[in-house]
Amino acid sequence: xxxxxxxxxxxxxxxxxxxxxxxxxxxxxxxxxxxxxxxxxxxxxxxxxxxxxxxxxxxxxxxxxxxxxxxxxxxxxxxxxxxxxxxxxxxxxxxxxxxxxxxxxxxxxxx
Amino acid sequence: xxxxxxxxxxxxxxxxxxxxxxxxxxxxxxxxxxxxxxxxxxxxxxxxxxxxxxxxxxxxxxxxxxxxxxxxxxxxxxxxxxxxxxxxxxxxxxxxxxxxxxxxxxxxxxx
Numbered sequence: 288x289x290x291x292x293x294x295x296x297x298x299x300x301x302x303x304x305x306x307x308x309x310x311x312x313x314x315x316x317x318x319x320x321x322x323x324x325x326x327x328x329x330x331x332x333x334x335x336x337x338x339x340x341x342x343x344x345x346x347x348x349x350x351x352x353x354x355x356x357x358x359x360x361x362x363x364x365x366x367x368x369x370x371x372x373x374x375x376x377x378x379x380x381x382x383x384x385x386x387x388x389x390x391x392x393x394x395x396x397x398x
Numbered sequence: 399x400x401x402x403x404x405x406x407x408x409x410x411x412x413x414x415x416x417x418x419x420x421x422x423x424x425x426x427x428x429x430x431x432x433x434x435x436x437x438x439x440x441x442x443x444x445x446x447x448x449x450x451x452x453x454x455x456x457x458x459x460x461x462x463x464x465x466x467x468x469x470x471x472x473x474x475x476x477x478x479x480x481x482x483x484x485x486x487x488x489x490x491x492x493x494x495x496x497x498x499x500x501x502x503x504x505x506x507x508x509x
Contacts (some may be wrong), residue, residue, distance in 0.1 A: 291441075329501040330442075330485070333434055337495060345496065377441050384489075386432050387497065389441035 290314070291390035293378050299396045306365040308393050310378030316388075318381045319361035321345075321353060323374040324366045324392075332379065336361055404486055404500035411507050414475045419503045421486030422468040425493075431469050434461050434485040440486065442485055445471075476507045 294309035306348040312319065320335040322345075332345030342353050350372060354362045361380075365372055373396050379387040401424045411417055423431070430449055434442035446455040448464040455462045459480065461472040471484055483502040489495075 292429070320495075327501060330487075330499040332496060335495055343495075379441075381495075384429065386444045386447050387487075388428075388444060389434075392441045394439070 291378060291380055291388050293356045293376075293390040293393050295393050296391060297306035297394050297396075299398065300368050301398055302366075302369060304368050304397075306368050306395065306397075308363040308376055308378075308395070309382075310361045310363070310366075310390055311359055312361075312380040312388070313359065314380065314388075315358065316382045317358070319355065319365045320379040320381075320387060321351075321361065322377045323346065323347070323372075323373050323381065324377055333363065368395075380381050402486060402488055402498050402500040404503050405482075406503060407501070408504045409474075409506070411476055411505070413477060413507055413509050416472070416474045416476070418473070419471040419484055419505070420468060421471070421500055423486075423488045423498075424467075425488050425490040425498065427491040429489045429491045429493075431464055432487045432489070433469070433471055434487065436483045436502070437486055438483075445484075473505070476505075478507045478509050481505055481507045 291312045320332045322330045324330050336342045336355040352364045376393045378390040381387040403422050405420045421426040421481040446462040450464045459474050483504045486500045487497040493495045
C-alpha cells in the first residue's frame with residue numbers, strides 16, 4: 288500500500304511566522320503535490336514537483352514556496368504566514384499518469 | 399475555463415436506499431476521471447479511475463460509470479459507514495499533471 292505521511296495533523300502559528308509543512312511518501316513516486324482545501328472551494332493546487340529539485344506552480348502559489356531535495360520528501364513553506372492561509376493542507380503523490388494518493392492532511396490555523 | 403461540477407452538494411439516505419452522485423466536467427480530451435472518498439478531517443482515499451466513455455468500475459456497494467461529459471457514482475443499499483464526502487477529479491491530456499477537483503457530495507446514511 289502507498290503511504291503518504293505529513294509531519295503534523297494540527298498546527299497553530301502566529302501571523303508573520305515562517306511555517307514548514309513536510310510530506311514523505313514511501314513508494315518512489317516521481318510526482319508530488321501540495322493542495323489546500325477550503326469549504327466550498329474544493330481542493331486547489333498550490334505547487335507540484337515532477338522530480339527532485341523540479342517544481343511547477345499550481346493555481347494558487349502566491350505566499351508559498353516548496354522544496355524537494357530528495358525524491359521521497361516534498362516540503363511546503365509559508366514564508367510569512369497570514370490569517371488567510373488558515374486551511375487544510377493536503378499532500379499527494381503519484382507515479383506516471385495514475386491516481387494520486389493523499390496524506391492525512393495538516394489543519395493549519397494562523398492567528 | 400475547465401470545470402468539474404458535482405451534484406447534489408449534500409445527500410441524506412436511509413440505510414438501504416440506493417442513489418447516485420453526479421460529476422459533470424467540461425474538459426476536452428479527458429485523460430482520466432478519478433473518484434475519492436473523504437472522511438471528516440482526513441485526506442481523500444482513492445476509489446476508482448475511469449478512462450473512457452462506457453467504462454465501469456465496482457467496489458463493494460459502489461459502482462462508477464463514465465459517459466462523454468459526466469460520471470456517476472452509484473451507491474447500492476448504502477450503510478451508515480458509507481457516510482463521507484465523495485470527490486471527483488479530472489485530468490485532461492493538455493493539463494499535464496494537474497487534476498481539477500469538484501467540491502464534493504456530502505453523503506449521510508441514516509440507520
